[in-house]
Amino acid sequence: MAVMVLISICVAAVSVSLLYRSAMDSEMERLKQLVQSQARLIRAVARFDARFSREYVPGGASGATFSQIRRAFNEGKGFGKTGEFVLGRRAGNRIEFLTNLRHFTGGLAPIPLNSLAAAPMQRALNGGSGVMIGPDYRSVETIAAYEPLPELDAGLVAKVDLKDFRNPFFRASLISVGVMLVVISLGGLLLKQIETHLPAGHHGPDFLTPESGISPMERFFYQVLVMSIVAGAVIATPTVIIYNSSMEMSRSDLAEMANSQARLIGSVARFDARFSSRAHPGGAGEATLTQVRNSMAEQQGFGQSGEFVLGQLEGRKIVFLLKPRHLDHPIPPIQMHARDAEPMRRALQGATGVMTGPDYRGVEVLAAHRPVPELNLGLVAKMDVAELRGPFVDSVFITGWVAFFAVLLGVLSLKKSGVMELWAPEMEISGRKPVKGERKSQKISYTLIAFVSGLGLVILGLDIVTPLGVAGGVPFVGFILAGWWLPERRHIFILAVVASVFVVAGYFLAPAGGILWVVLTNRFYAILAIWVTALILGIAKASETAREKQADELRMLSLAVEHTPASVLITGVDGTIEYVNLKFTEVTGFDRDYAIGKTPGIIKSGETPAAVYEDLWQAITSGREWHGELLNRKKSGELYWENVAILPIISNSGEIIHFVSLQEDITKRKQAEDHLKHLANHDHLTGLPSLRLCKDRLFGAVASARRNKTMAALMFIDLDGFKAVNDTFGHETGDRLLKEVAARLTACVREVDTVARIGGDEFLIVLTDVTARSGVEKVAKSVIRAIDRPFLLRGRTAGVGASIGIALYPNHGEKPEDLLKKADEAMYRVKRRGKNSYGFATG
DSSP, rough: HHHHHHHHHHHHHHHHHHHEEEEEEEHHHHHHHHHHHHHHHHHHHHEEEEEETTSSSHHHHHHHHHHHHHHHHHOOBTTTTBBBBEEEEETTEEEEEEOOOOOOOOOOOOOOOOOOOOOOHHHHHHOOOOEEEOTTSSOOOEEEEEEEEGGEEEEEEEEHHHHHHHHHHHHHHHHHHHHHHHHHHHOOOOOOHHHTTOOOOSOOGGGOOOOOOOOHHHHHHHHHHHHHHHHHOOOOOOOOHHHHHHHHHHEEEEEHHHHHHHHHHHHHHHHHHHHHTTSSHHHHHHHHHHHHHHHHTTTSSSSTTTTEEEEEETEEEEEEOOOOOOOSOOOEEETTSSSSSSHHHHTTTOEEEEEEEEOSSSSSEEEEEEEETTEEEEEEEEEHHHHHHHHHHHHHHHHHHHHHHHHHHHHHHHHHHTSTTTTOOOOOOTTTTOOOOOOOGGGHHHHHHHHHHHHHHHHHHHHHHHHHTGGGGGTHHHHHGGGGGGGSSSHHHHHHHHHHHHHHHHHHHHHOOHHHHHHHHHHHHHHHHHHHHHHHHHHHHHHHHHHHHHHHHHHHHHHHHHSSSSSSEOTTTTEEEEOOOOHHHHOOOOOOHHHHHHHHHGBBSSOHHHHHHHHHHHHHHHHEEEEEEEEEEEETSSSEEEEEEEEEEEEEEEEEEEEEEEEEEEEHHHHHHHHHHHHHHHHTTOOBOOOHHHHHHHHHHHHHHHHHTTTEEEEEEEEESHHHHHHHHHHHHHHHHHEEEEEEEHHTTTTTTTEEEETTTEEEEEEEEEEHHHHHHHHHHHHHHHSSSSSTTEEEEEEOEEEEEEEETTTTTHHHHHHHHHHHHHHHHHHHHSSSSSEEOOO
């Protein structure tokens, strides 16, 4: 959006400034030509009066000339909204105005020659000739052309208010800003719509990646097209408005050229009819024509192509009285009813106005025509339309290149910033790469090809045979709309290219007529409408294509999720269940209708620590994934283990909108792990803890005793006579005896104590939180009595004894290893003393 704004501002500023400069130059040139044409005729009249009219009026020759000028200027009330001619002369050190002033009904008193006001008149009276922007007699800023009249010691000024000239540009600038804002807004909406078909930041698993309806390369094309359309609209709007205003100014200036010349010629003709009929050999009419010819002979027309044409009617033919600017020979007479020289024909018919049409050369001109009834003549002031259009064509050409480079820089800036990747690979959808050539497999029906082709040719035919074309080519928008039924978006843009070619072809092939700039403007806007329609239609088709693809992907994803071997559960942000798959109902026993609307608390067992759930919620509510194991409960009450992954689903705006939980039943695996863990830490025969686990329990007992300021005791037990039982009755009977021994030992201690088998016929007992040595002795005696009782094994009686070595913490050591060593030594001392007894460690 920012890039489009910068491009629009740049293009609009360049366009308006170039057009303003061109229009200002053109207006200055036309005012200069206007005042010079009047000055030439006035000087010719002054020279004629100096020769022939000195004796006929008071004031002599100059009085005669001034009387004719005043009469001519006073007949008109200026031109345009503020334009007027001002005639002045030096009166001592003051400027005296000789004609009625448009903005002062009562006349204006002479003003000082060195006053800040009337700067153009000051320059004219000082012999200067040119155009300037400066204050007039009202001290209002004007565009003024000034010319000296040395024969009369006077000056002539033609001027318009600068504000009057600038108003169209202010209006064009305001409209351009409005159009720019509207076009940028629409362009922004189009680009935003394009962005919706592009994958945003990826949050969640791969199968939740959004469908891309527009490829990165196509996105690049759309962005360039949007920026080009915006630039084109920004160029076209001020150009059309200012061109229209400039043409109106040209019409007004040419009309004033013709009117002022005709008024002055008429005033001179009336004067000559009264005073010069005898003074000039050819009579009054010839006297006037002589003065007109002399004025025209001073300069060949005005501007590059402008000229005055004077004609009269002789019979049914138009005869031209002045030497033409563009021919080396006189203009031959033409028939009154001929198509050429239409402005002169209208002037001779008494019409006054401005028109566009062919002149005597057949060249299109802007011509102001007016009759001169005093001489039965017609007067035409004309300029080639190509000259008037030239500055605008140049400015549009320059602005077009500026727009091109602005769009190019905009594209490069987007590319550099990473917003636009031109050559990014196609998106992978649900792990499936697009198949090369897949798009080309779509075919267009021949019926549709015939319909679209026929529609385009029909519109082109109507465009060619209809005057001014069919609404300037706009019906080709319907031709573009037919592209909706074509299978691919590129077909729409192919139709847009074809329609643009048809619009241009229609311009050249359609019958001529109308105002050229209006026709060209209509054609330009038709092409603009074609591409805007193609762009909007392409994006709409991309949206439709994306929806179809996403629907297919969602159907495939739905089937995959529904039949996946893992339980899938989707909740809202508040934890309410919105979806469960078939596997969830199979594992938990809760059917779908019951689960939806509840919370995952329905499968909570209460056996999982609260800290686990706190860590879970902290992770997923901060947008992170959580993985862990939970002990849950089925509808039947059975506990089961699940490996759980919970993923937050985040919208493009960064807001969490759903949670997805993927759950795998791992109960059997956990049971297998527990079994392996039990085997690693327990004796496989008796089920008692192994030496490793016993050491861990001893470590815990020592730590507890240290903490509670009590004692811990370790008993090392070795069976007496076990080898004889094993040799006499066999290993199987020996194993049975060991199991019975384990049971009797376990019965002799508390639940908090530990009985372990460390190998063969050796056992350990760990007593926790012992308060007195006597308590340990009591347990030792209980063990000896329990072991001393006969063992009945499959009808056979066997007997064994127990030798017990005892080590106390902290009396006999601080570390579990020290206690184990001391208990072992005490047990061997008991063996040496006679067995089947107990003894404490020493030292």
